[in-house]
Amino acid sequence: MLNVEEFSISTLNCLKKVTGDSPVILHEPEFSGNEWKYLKECLDTGFVSSVGKFVDRFEADLAAYTGSKYAVAVVNGTSALHIALKLAGVLPGDEVLIPSLTFVATANAVSYCGAIPHFVESESVHLGIDPLPLREYLKSITEIRNGQTINRETNRVIRAIVPMHTFGHPVLINEISAVAKDYHLALVEDAAESLGSYYYGKHTGTFGQFGVLSFNGNKTITTGGGGAILTQDENMAKHAKHITTTAKIPHRWEYVHDEIAYNYRMPNINAALGCAQLEQLPSFLESKRSLFKKYKEALETVSGVSLMEEPKNCKSNYWLQTLILSEDFQSARDSILKVTNDNGIMTRPCWRLLHTLSPFQNCPKMELPIALSLEQRLINIPSSPSLVS
Known part of the structure; x- marks a missing residue:
């Protein structure tokens, strides 16, 4: 040996x-297609910011590629997850189930909602949330009250679950979806790393109420910085678009905003890069x-x-x-x-497992022997x- x-x-x-x-x-990243052509069009026309044809095209192309009915382009994957959780109904003081074995953005987005990450176990074949021990864990610590899952140890609502497709490998999403259904949890997929990945022939990010993608410079395709929200719900897609563009009511000259919102819109120049990348x-x-x-x-x-x-x-x-x-x-x-x-x-x-990081050390967690082992291997x-x- x-x-x-x-x-x-x-x-x-x-x-x-x-x-x-x-x-x-x-x-x-690899730039060997129409990147220069599309970027030059943005520069030549002056449409480099929030208005321009490439944002609409990129959203349509993403929806067509993934099989999602709608895609909303935003500035990065973290903002996409933030908005997805917010629209899924996550409220301040709620708990959200996430793997400890994930990038910190998953927990940060939960925290942006004023919610508390609740760390759960992974399994070693898919590297994602393990639905079997999770089900037993929830059975032991929760009760259902008025259609909500309550953590008996904290008396907080467990509102949602966020499976993450680690390094692009699909998790056991059907089994996780069943847990979510049985425990009345919103399912928001962190598919930031898995554009082009499929589970039983269905693209990741299209199983839950929302899915999110990332197009950071190190992802499979890049827009420089960027992300997207996937959903099958037309009203949710419209609301996502609205609150990621500062909730401005369309008008030729007036600035009227009808709710607290976010400046998360993807610029046209970034979307142009994404269109060229998606072609490849x-x-x-x-x-x-x-x-x-x-x-x-x-x-x-x-x-x-x-x-x-x-x-x-x-x-x-x-x-x-x-x-x-x-x-x-x-x-x-x-x-x-x-x-x-x-x-x-x-x-x-x-x-590093997120429950070991100082901002999250006091968050609830289940036993994590497999995640701890994977972290070292x-x-x-x-x-x-x-x-x-």
Whole structure:
């Protein structure tokens, strides 16, 4: 059995078979389509801000691609989640179930609503919320009163659940949806990382009352900064559009705003970039799948490390390729991170579990043994589609 140093070097050498010897970052955007053309049109016409045809087009293209009836473009994925939770009925003082194994934006958006994150367990196949222990946990700590789920330990309403599709891999969303239904919870999908991912042939972000996407610079497609709210409800879509554009009532010259709202609208110039990127999404996804196959082949010679593969009945976008260390080698995580980064291969651990961060240490949580184990065994490796071009 290899020691930690030998194991780390072996893993590095396997990655270099795919990445080569030149420095490589974790994920970079690829601009090889109509980006310059569409951006130039924005500059030539002067429509660079909140008005312009590309926002409408981007929303329509997103809806068509994902199979959602409506899409509302906003400035980033966090603002999309904030508005989705607000429209789903989350109120100050409510609790919202979220995984501890997620990016901090999930918990921040809950907090923006004045609500309290309630951290729940993940499972090791999909890396998302595990519905089985969650159901047993809710059975033990809650009761239903007047159609609301009440946490008996805090006497607060548990209002919603936010499953997050980790690194682009779909969670057990049908089973989570069943839990949400049985416990009267609004279901808001954090699909920020999973554009191009499907569960039983249905796109992520379209199972719940709302879904949210992100188009940050490191996502599968980018608008520079940006996000979107997906919904099947026309009235909710109209309300989302209204309150993300400062709730201004349309008028030729008057400034009348009929509710407290947010300046979350996506600028036309960002949407132009998104339209060009979305045209190339199929080729990006194909490249990412090819990259997965290359990594998998390269890593076959090293025992103790595997590559995260799309779960059964899922089609993953492989946004971030992910190493999973066996429990025997979890102590090698930091050594691998050091030796890869020292050699020009950018790697990153998964996020620190959110319940351990100072803003959230007093939030309610269930037992999290799997999440704690995954935190020590996951490493993201370079995932740009250009690595196979």
